[in-house]
Amino acid sequence: MGVVSLALAVCIVFSSFGIWLWPAPNITTCDEGLYLVGKTAAEVLVLLLIGFTLVQGNDGEGEVRKSITISVMIMFFGLVAIHCPMVPDKNSIEGLVLDKFWAIVVAFTGYYFASRTLEKLKG
Secondary structure (H helix, E strand, O other): OHHHHHHHHHHHHHHHHOOOOOOOOOOOOHHHHHHHHHHHHHHHHHHHHHHHHHOOOOOOOOHHHHHHHHHHHHHHHHHHHHOOOOOOOOOOHHHHHHHOHHHHHHHHHHHHHHHHHHHHHHO
16 A cells, blocks of 8 residues: 555655656646645555555654655755746745755754664664
């Protein structure tokens, strides 16, 4: 079931960003692009959590950790791909989040590898 949910997640990403068989979405404003990236990352996170955790019923292989990391990386690469010409005001919440998103990506990636290493060292 985990492989099926991963395949569905890949299809969602492809259809949202217009890769392979799907046409590219018509994004006219940066807000539409940011909404698309957030929606896609949330859909992928839910699908992976359902497929890897709820169906298997355990977290022995770090499914939650993998799901969160994959979702954050999809958001990161989606934001890089959109590249809005208008930069939001850095004093707004949107501007602060986009300005500091690299720190969020580094934190989640560090968490993924650090918790995986600690898990291997313990057992």
